[in-house]
Amino acid sequence: MRKMDCFRACRYSNRMVIAGTAVAVVSILLWGEGILPVLFGLLAVIGVAVTVAGFLIGSRFMVCPHCGGPLHNLPRLSTHIPSYCPSCGAKLEPPVRRSDEK
Numbered sequence: 001m002r003k004m005d006c007f008r009a010c011r012y013s014n015r016m017v018i019a020g021t022a023v024a025v026v027s028i029l030l031w032g033e034g035i036l037p038v039l040f041g042l043l044a045v046i047g048v049a050v051t052v053a054g055f056l057i058g059s060r061f062m063v064c065p066h067c068g069g070p071l072h073n074l075p076r077l078s079t080h081i082p083s084y085c086p087s088c089g090a091k092l093e094p095p096v097r098r099s100d101e102k
Contacts, residue, residue, distance in 0.1 A: 004057075005061075005065065005094075005095055006061065006062050006063060006064070006065065006071055006081055006092070007081055007094045007095070008061075009057055009058060009060075009061030009062050010062055010071075010078070010079075010080065010081050012054070012057055012058075013054045013055065013057045013058030013061075013062065013077060014054070014058075014079055015054070016050050016051065016053055016054025016057065017051050017054040017055060017058075019047075019050060019054075020046075020047045020048065020049070020050030020051030020052075020053070020054060021047065021051050022047070023043055023044075023046065023047030023050065024043075024044050024047025024048050024051065025047070026043075027040040027041075027043035027044040027047060028040070028044050031044065055077065058072065058077040059072065059074060062078065062081070064085040064087060064088060064090065064092065065092075066085060066088055066090040067085060067087050067088040067090065069085060069086070069088060070087075071085065071086070071092075081094075
């Protein structure tokens with residue numbers, strides 16, 4: 001298994017937080033309608049779990065590959081990776097994909 005770089009962690013974290021929040025909000029809104037309250041309660045719990053998992057991935061793996069310093073200010077995660085590390089000042093560039101190599 002490859003080590004997760006900060007750019008991939010940011011992408012996964014953003015997607016998981018957005019998807020989990022959307023599922024939780026929709027399920028909570030539908031829970032009050034009285035239609036299968038157990039199912040919508042379960043969906044709300046799953047949505048919150050996905051949101052928390054996305055937050056944990058972002059807080060754990062959004063670190064500078066050079067110095068290991070965080071690229072975020074907790075409790076708020078960044079939605080993008082800065083061009084330079086705020087801790088050491090190293091330039092941060094996304095890794096080259098194999099499809100981009102020629």
